[in-house]
Amino acid sequence: MSFADFQQEIYVNGLLTGALPPHSVDPAVLEEVARRRLGEGPYWYVAGSAGTGATERANREAFGRRRIVPRMLVDATERDLGVELFGERLPAPVLLAPVGVQSIVHPEGELATARAAASLGVPSILSTMASHTIEEVAAAAGEGPRWFQLYWPHDDEVTVSLLSRARKAGFTALVVTLDTWTLGWRPHDLDLAYLPFLRGEGLAIPFSDPAFLAGLEKSPQEDLGAAVLRWAPMFNGRAHTWDRLALLRDNWDGPIVLKGIQSADDARRAADHGMDGVVVSNHGGRQVDGAIASLDALEPVAEAVGDRLTVLFDSGVRTGADVLKALALGARAVLLGRPYLWGLACGGADGVRHVLRCLLAELDISMGLAGHRAVAGLAPDCLEVR
Ligand SMILES: Cc1cc2nc3c(=O)[nH]c(=O)nc-3n(C[C@H](O)[C@H](O)[C@H](O)COP(=O)(O)O)c2cc1C
Numbered sequence: 001m002s003f004a005d006f007q008q009e010i011y012v013n014g015l016l017t018g019a020l021p022p023h024s025v026d027p028a029v030l031e032e033v034a035r036r037r038l039g040e041g042p043y044w045y046v047a048g049s050a051g052t053g054a055t056e057r058a059n060r061e062a063f064g065r066r067r068i069v070p071r072m073l074v075d076a077t078e079r080d081l082g083v084e085l086f087g088e089r090l091p092a093p094v095l096l097a098p099v100g101v102q103s104i105v106h107p108e109g110e111l112a113t114a115r116a117a118a119s120l121g122v123p124s125i126l127s128t129m130a131s132h133t134i135e136e137v138a139a140a141a142g143e144g145p146r147w148f149q150l151y152w153p154h155d156d157e158v159t160v161s162l163l164s165r166a167r168k169a170g171f172t173a174l175v176v177t178l179d180t181w182t183l184g185w186r187p188h189d190l191d192l193a194y195l196p197f198l199r200g201e202g203l204a205i206p207f208s209d210p211a212f213l214a215g216l217e218k219s220p221q222e223d224l225g226a227a228v229l230r231w232a233p234m235f236n237g238r239a240h241t242w243d244r245l246a247l248l249r250d251n252w253d254g255p256i257v258l259k260g261i262q263s264a265d266d267a268r269r270a271a272d273h274g275m276d277g278v279v280v281s282n283h284g285g286r287q288v289d290g291a292i293a294s295l296d297a298l299e300p301v302a303e304a305v306g307d308r309l310t311v312l313f314d315s316g317v318r319t320g321a322d323v324l325k326a327l328a329l330g331a332r333a334v335l336l337g338r339p340y341l342w343g344l345a346c347g348g349a350d351g352v353r354h355v356l357r358c359l360l361a362e363l364d365i366s367m368g369l370a371g372h373r374a375v376a377g378l379a380p381d382c383l384e385v386r
């Protein structure tokens with residue numbers, strides 16, 4: 001079955017049974033519905049970004065400046081959206097971005113997300129700041145592909161313990177997020193004084209880690225304050241440096257991908273330090289207000305290291321056409337962020353699956369209509385820049 005069949009399924013269902021799709025196919029409508037369901041704190045925690053929102057807007061504007069140039073009389077009836085990432089064959093060039101503390105959106109949080117992604121063979125990247133443990137999420141993902149995102153603690157024993165748990169639980173690729181060693185200035189969260197971690201939410205992974213627990217006199221259940229006080233300086237407030245990557249390389253025998261790269265120089269350094277990939281990302285505009293659009297960073301990075309590293313992309317992807325554009329500019333695959341959270345808020349695992357199916361169907365159809373049979377054929381000359 002092709003991803004495009006979802007379109008036909010919706011029309012035929014409507015014709016035969018009068019049923020409408022369970023959720024809107026429009027990400028903006030889905031966000032509005034989610035907004036009505038969520039409290040102000042959780043909604044703005046997900047929707048918000050840094051400062052004036054300039055980077056978040058720049059992310060979208062950068063997609064708007066690029067236009068697809070469709071080609072005619074090309075037989076692109078049969079398409080293959082598949083890609084190989086680190087020796088794993090994926091059905092489509094899309095992954096779910098690591099998003100922490102999903103319990104603020106839905107009680108099943110990362111478990112629902114993992115189930116939905118696995119049902120389509122799409123990897124969901126588990127955040128270190130999740131509401132469920134590594135082992136629980138691995139069980140929910142079943143046979144589905146699993147990637148783990150590290151927020152890198154300033155305690156080597158905890159770092160090594162987290163990596164070994166993830167490996168044991170079947171996570172294959174490691175994504176190390178570098179751009180959030182301290183939280184960006186986020187006006188909505190500040191005005192609402194809302195930070196879920198301080199209430200102990202999103203800390204299931206450190207709070208179930210033997211090396212983390214070894215430093216506490218009482219369990220987090222008995223003394224939440226002390227556990228949060230151990231967590232905060234260990235995970236937040238200080239950056240690591242390039243020389244420290246050796247620790248991760250020595251303790252992870254799979255691919256390592258650095259997330260948050262925005263400069264070609266940093267991408268070259270990642271390659272020089274033996275990394276396997278980068279995610280060109282500005283964290284959805286949540287960290288540095290006034291930073292360049294992530295899509296504008298993509299082409300220079302891909303040109304600099306595309307032959308040495310696997311280049312992934314995120315920040316601002318909302319539609320199938322956006323995925324096509326990012327692939328044309330050199331990404332091997334993209335990560336989807338906020339839109340799947342709106343699906344999670346509206347319908348748990350079914351909602352996340354719905355969002356993914358919409359995105360993949362639109363990508364599939366747009367590829368065909370633009371005259372592309374496979375993602376490998378996409379290149380910058382498929383686009384025009386305004
Ligand atoms: C609510 C929320 C929580 C996030 N948590 C994490 C996280 O724990 N680890 C991480 O690497 N990135 C995290 N991110 C960033 C995403 O992985 C991704 O880079 C970003 O959402 C992509 O931009 P988009 O939302 O515009 O698609 C988070 C993003 C949001 C919206």
Ligand SMILES: CCCCC(=O)C(=O)O
Pocket residue numbers: 100129180183283286
């Ligand atoms: C410690 C921050 C984790 C969540 C995160 O990455 C975000 O809110 O963007």
